[in-house]
Amino acid sequence: MxxxxxxxxxxxxxxxxxxxxxxxxxxxxxxxxxxxxxxxxxxxxxxxxEDIYDLYREIENEMFDQFNRFYDESFPIRDRHDIILFINKLTDYIYRNKALFRMLTNPEDGLLTPEKIKQFFKQKILQERLQEVKSPNKPTPMEETESLFIASGVFGVLEEWVVRGMEEEPAGMSMRIQQLLLKLEE
The missing domain is CATH 1.10.10.60 (Homeodomain-like)
Structure with missing residues (x-):
């Protein structure tokens, strides 16, 4: 009880x-x-x-745990449906947690920074790439760059969405990101 x-x-x-x-x-x-x-x-x-920052850290850790779950449920990417599933979950989560993600737009707080999230996704994408090629080796500079490019692009679009006040519904934002990612495959 x-x-x-x-x-x-x-x-x-x-x-x-x-x-x-x-x-x-x-x-x-x-x-x-x-x-x-x-x-x-x-x-x-x-x-x-312990204090407000301890509370914040717990919320941030829960956010990254949730990102991990979304990623693990959606990857490895077998087809476009998997990309769509991941991006939909991500945009819905950000939209439902507006207050937390608004911290991204306030550099004075300096806690939840775009860089933290970009690095998280860069590592996830890199991990996925290495599993695709079944490479136990260290990633090549090109693999590092490609992962950073994708993570920065996707998160840059999401960050701008947050800055603009998330006026667009998550489904619309998700669709635009998916279209951009699919163009990269061409």
């Missing part, structure tokens, strides 16, 4: 934090604001997190 309550409390804390993050930079958010919005005491917050 206590475990479920703990899970609900952590979820309430995270939701309150993300709600505040919609309007404020992380450096301006206080624990008092989080606890008031989550309807918990300060002591309860500190039972779960």
């Amino acid at each position: 206590g475990d479920r309550r703990s899970i609900r409390t952590k979820a309430a804390i995270k939701q309150a934090f993300l709600s505040l993050l919609s309007d404020k930079m992380i450096s301006k958010i206080t624990i008092s604001e989080i606890t008031k919005l989550a309807d918990i005491g300060r002591g309860t917050f500190y039972l779960h997190f």
Whole structure:
């Protein structure tokens, strides 16, 4: 029983934090604001997190875990359907977590940076490429460059989408990215 309550409390804390993050930079958010919005005491917050940045790190780790799941469910790429599946999941996730991804547009926070996400996807793409050619060796400079190019391009488009306020629906953004990726195959 206590475990479920703990899970609900952590979820309430995270939701309150993300709600505040919609309007404020992380450096301006206080624990008092989080606890008031989550309807918990300060002591309860500190039972779960050391500080706001510990809370943020947990949310960021969950985000990268989710990216890993999306990637693992969609790869290896066997056909266009697998690319579509991955991009759809990614754009939907970003859209549902607007507050978190708006941090990308605020360099003052400096936590969730475009570079972190690009590097994550570069490594995933590189790993995929090496598995395709069944190479246990270190990637070639061309493989490194190709992976960075794809990751930077896809994430650059997503970053611009976030900057513009995600006015376009995830499905439309996903379709444009898919079309660009398919053009690269030609």
